[in-house]
Amino acid sequence: MLQEETTYYESLNDGRRVFYRGELVPNVVTHPVLGKAIHHAAVDFRMAHDPKYHDLAVVDGLNPYSRYYHKPQSTADLKQRRDLIAEGTRLGGTVVPLIHEIGTDALFGLMEATYALDRSQGTHYYPRVQQFWENARDNDWALAVAQTDVKGDRSRRPAEQPNPDAYVHIVRRSDEGIWVRGTKVHTSVAINAQWLIVLPTREMRAGDADYAVAFVVPINTPGLTLIASPYLGQPLNPREHPLSAHHKMVETVTYFDDVFVPWDFVFLAGESAAAGTLAKAFVEFHRFTAVSYKLPLLDALLGTASLLARYNGVHRARHIQAALSDLVIYAMTVRALLDNAADRGEAIEPGLFRPHIPLVNLAKYHFAQGLHQAFHHVQDIAGGLLVTPPAAEDWDHPELSPLLETAFSGQNVTGADRMRAIYLASDLVASDLAAYHLVLAVHAEGSIEAERMTIVRGFNWTLAEDEARRLAGIDRHTIDEGVSS
Numbered sequence: 001m002l003q004e005e006t007t008y009y010e011s012l013n014d015g016r017r018v019f020y021r022g023e024l025v026p027n028v029v030t031h032p033v034l035g036k037a038i039h040h041a042a043v044d045f046r047m048a049h050d051p052k053y054h055d056l057a058v059v060d061g062l063n064p065y066s067r068y069y070h071k072p073q074s075t076a077d078l079k080q081r082r083d084l085i086a087e088g089t090r091l092g093g094t095v096v097p098l099i100h101e102i103g104t105d106a107l108f109g110l111m112e113a114t115y116a117l118d119r120s121q122g123t124h125y126y127p128r129v130q131q132f133w134e135n136a137r138d139n140d141w142a143l144a145v146a147q148t149d150v151k152g153d154r155s156r157r158p159a160e161q162p163n164p165d166a167y168v169h170i171v172r173r174s175d176e177g178i179w180v181r182g183t184k185v186h187t188s189v190a191i192n193a194q195w196l197i198v199l200p201t202r203e204m205r206a207g208d209a210d211y212a213v214a215f216v217v218p219i220n221t222p223g224l225t226l227i228a229s230p231y232l233g234q235p236l237n238p239r240e241h242p243l244s245a246h247h248k249m250v251e252t253v254t255y256f257d258d259v260f261v262p263w264d265f266v267f268l269a270g271e272s273a274a275a276g277t278l279a280k281a282f283v284e285f286h287r288f289t290a291v292s293y294k295l296p297l298l299d300a301l302l303g304t305a306s307l308l309a310r311y312n313g314v315h316r317a318r319h320i321q322a323a324l325s326d327l328v329i330y331a332m333t334v335r336a337l338l339d340n341a342a343d344r345g346e347a348i349e350p351g352l353f354r355p356h357i358p359l360v361n362l363a364k365y366h367f368a369q370g371l372h373q374a375f376h377h378v379q380d381i382a383g384g385l386l387v388t389p390p391a392a393e394d395w396d397h398p399e400l401s402p403l404l405e406t407a408f409s410g411q412n413v414t415g416a417d418r419m420r421a422i423y424l425a426s427d428l429v430a431s432d433l434a435a436y437h438l439v440l441a442v443h444a445e446g447s448i449e450a451e452r453m454t455i456v457r458g459f460n461w462t463l464a465e466d467e468a469r470r471l472a473g474i475d476r477h478t479i480d481e482g483v484s485s
């Protein structure tokens with residue numbers, strides 16, 4: 001089934017406990033700030049019902065379903081998923097909708113990790129994940145994922161924290177289920193999801209067993225409180241902010257106060273050795289999603305930089321050409337790495353196709369490391385008007401409008417159009433949205449260091465050293481013995 005946009009909106013008025021700026025929100029859909037994020041995310045449902053996007057967004061059959069729920073089984077599946085994510089984000093003005101992407105990444109990661117755990121430990125988690133995935137697919141549910149815990153002192157393990165609730169953990173078990181307590185943070189789209197999937201954020205040791213927990217709950221489940229971030233919550237003029245006036249996500253502090261989870265919805269409960277496997281299984285799918293939704297931002301940066309260089313008559317200047325070339329090389333490298341991660345993906349149990357792990361991390365790392373420099377190039381090309389433009393209202397004023405038109409008209413461009421391009425550039429690289437994109441690039445889907453470690457861990461040092469030995473004429477056994485003696 002494909003969910004209708006109106007059904008989605010109605011479903012969110014379900015008594016969920018959401019706070020915004022210290023006030024309990026009676027209905028998130030009619031809230032001026034949260035409602036904007038909800039309308040933004042609903043692009044998924046608009047696309048699925050639009051014949052123009054049918055082939056991209058829907059898997060046909062007796063019971064058509066959203067392609068987001070399709071389990072990737074080949075390179076082609078990963079690339080279709082990439083294209084769907086990129087198109088949704090393009091329609092979302094460079095902001096990812098996320099209500100299907102992150103949840104399905106979590107379900108694929110859960111399938112991979114629980115299947116392996118059930119086989120090695122005789123647990124029975126995988127059938128529950130499979131059942132939830134089927135229900136979610138058949139109802140086209142909107143999902144959020146809370147993986148990142150508030151974490152307290154990063155140098156201590158979960159069970160060593162002075163605040164025992166710094167990581168979500170099991171506080172009670174019964175024949176019916178488990179009760180969980182603790183605080184997650186940065187949870188995107190929780191206010192506008194229908195279900196929340198909870199995953200461990202790191203590997204755990206035996207002493208952390210109660211913290212090795214994964215489950216899913218409806219957002220209105222008793223004891224769950226969402227404290228919404230007000231970032232990008234101010235009203236914005238749509239002409240001055242053509243992207244961020246319409247599009248945003250909302251993150252929450254996500255507090256579990258002895259929340260009850262029936263066993264059917266528990267996917268991990270105390271198997272500490274599996275927590276790290278599960279955390280990683282999710283992020284490898286999720287980093288592929290991450291780079292897929294970065295592509296529209298890269299396209300927007302390139303197009304805007306080139307347009308403004310032309311409007312300002314500087315597109316032939318050597319340093320502008322160099323900046324534009326850097327942008328092209330950066331964007332093409334990210335895209336090529338993502339393609340390569342799909343091309344060199346691998347079939348894994350139970351019937352999934354996973355992107356190539358070092359390459360998908362390399363794609364995310366390269367994107368994250370290069371974005372600040374890319375913003376710098378666009379800022380350089382666009383000039384100071386990024387932060388000093390006249391207001392949209394000035395262009396409507398009978399006296400000011402002709403004055404501004406004359407002042408800003410330029411090479412093959414009206415003053416009004418040049419200002420539209422400036423407003424777009426400003427929204428992209430000199431606004432609160434720009435800061436959001438930069439921090440998102442560095443931290444979301446894992447910090448840069450996490451990606452670096454995964455890339456280097458996957459590198460074959462033995463092969464490299466063997467080649468160096470061969471070139472140098474060193475006998476491997478002699479050296480190994482020498483080192484160990």
Ligand SMILES: Cc1cc2nc3c(=O)[nH]c(=O)nc-3n(C[C@H](O)[C@H](O)[C@H](O)COP(=O)(O)OP(=O)(O)OC[C@H]3O[C@@H](n4cnc5c(N)ncnc54)[C@H](O)[C@@H]3O)c2cc1C
Nearest residue numbers: 145146147148154186187188439440443444445446447449
């Ligand atoms: C906009 C946005 C949306 C997000 N959406 C979601 C979401 O939907 N769901 C979700 O679960 N998460 C989400 N995240 C969280 C994201 O995955 C985290 O921000 C990321 O994992 C980093 O965690 P942190 O923010 O707590 O920073 P920290 O972990 O505090 O990292 C800060 C620095 O400390 C370093 N560091 C951390 N721990 C250690 C250690 N033990 N030893 C050495 N160095 C360390 C890091 O490498 C980094 O350099 C989102 C984040 C952002 C910014």
